[in-house]
Amino acid sequence: MKWLKNNSLSLVFFILFIITIVGQAITGLKQHNQEMQDEGGQQLDMGQYIMSGHFLQSTFENWESEFFQMALFLILTMFLYQKGSSESKDPDKEEEVDREPNPKRKDAPWPVRKGGIVLEIYKHSLCYTLTLLFILSFLAHWYGSLKDYNEEQTLKGMPTETAMQYLGNSRLWFESFQNWQSEFLSIFAIVVLSIFLREKGSPQSKPVDAPHSETGG
Numbered sequence: 406m407k408w409l410k411n412n413s414l415s416l417v418f419f420i421l422f423i424i425t426i427v428g429q430a431i432t433g434l435k436q437h438n439q440e441m442q443d444e445g446g447q448q449l450d451m452g453q454y455i456m457s458g459h460f461l462q463s464t465f466e467n468w469e470s471e472f473f474q475m476a477l478f479l480i481l482t483m484f485l486y487q488k489g490s491s492e493s494k495d496p497d498k499e500e501e502v503d504r505e506p507n508p509k510r511k512d513a514p515w516p517v518r519k520g521g522i523v524l525e526i527y528k529h530s531l532c533y534t535l536t537l538l539f540i541l542s543f544l545a546h547w548y549g550s551l552k553d554y555n556e557e558q559t560l561k562g563m564p565t566e567t568a569m570q571y572l573g574n575s576r577l578w579f580e581s582f583q584n585w586q587s588e589f590l591s592i593f594a595i596v597v598l599s600i601f602l603r604e605k606g607s608p609q610s611k612p613v614d615a616p617h618s619e620t621g622g
Contacts, residue, residue, distance in 0.1 A: 426464070429460075429463070429464070430451065430454065430455060430460065433454065433459060433460055433463060434449065434451055434454045434460075437449065437454060437457065437459045437460075444560050445560070446556075446560050457552070457553070457556075458548075458549045458550065458551070458552030458553030458554070458555075458556055459549075459553050459556075460549070461545060461546075461548065461549025461550075461552065461553075462546060462549035462550040462552070462553045462580065463549075464545075464549070465542050465543075465545035465546035465549055466546045466549075466550070466580045466581060466584055467584060468538075468542040468545075468546075469539060469542035469543045469545075469546050469581065469584070470581070470584035470587070470588045471588065472535050472536075472538040472539035472542055473539045473543075473585060473588065474585075474588035474589065474591075474592060475535050476532060476535035476536045476538075476539050478592055479531060479532050479535060480532055482494065486620070487596050487597070487600070487620070488600075488618065488620055489600035489601075489617050489618050489619065489620055490596045490597070490599050490600050490620060491599040491609060491610055491611045491620075491621060491622045492592075492595055492596045492599055492622075493620055493621065494620070494621060495620040495621050496620070497620075500621070506524065506528070508520060514527070516530075543581075546577075546580070546581070547568070547571070547572070547577060548568075550571070550576065550577050550580060551566065551568055551571045551577075554566065554571065554574070554576060595609070599611065600617055601617055603615075609622065610622070
């Protein structure tokens, strides 16, 4: 029970992820097969569908925007500030997250104790990992969107495109930009709204009685 309590936040979000991606696959398959029926294309079973361009494109264009948002937000909050926001460091004081790691600290992670290049990489390992996940998601989105586009072109009897040709196709970038803008808007909203509004009990909010000018969680 203690383990469940200590990990309840990640477990709930992982379960929600599983439920929603299964829901996406079921409803996406139904939508895809309806489109194929209308256009005279081949209908798919679930195994074929999860490898189709339709599923890969719709999945990874969303993952791409999420990892892009998180990586960029993580990087920008290192040196940009928003006075009064719970999502920002305080521009008027030194923050705990900026201090140099202490290898003698009890239970310090092994890269801290190791030092050297290992520590230098570990200092920014979250940023590196999120950026890598963004790049991988973008590549998967590119592949899935290209595959879906070429399947549609083939059904219409029109020419298909290579991967490099498709990189200049407005469809690929429309899919990306429509997700990126929503992610940036959500970050803007939480940064600004957390200056004036509160949520008692959430670490994403300042204490309810904190003045608007107080910065940080």
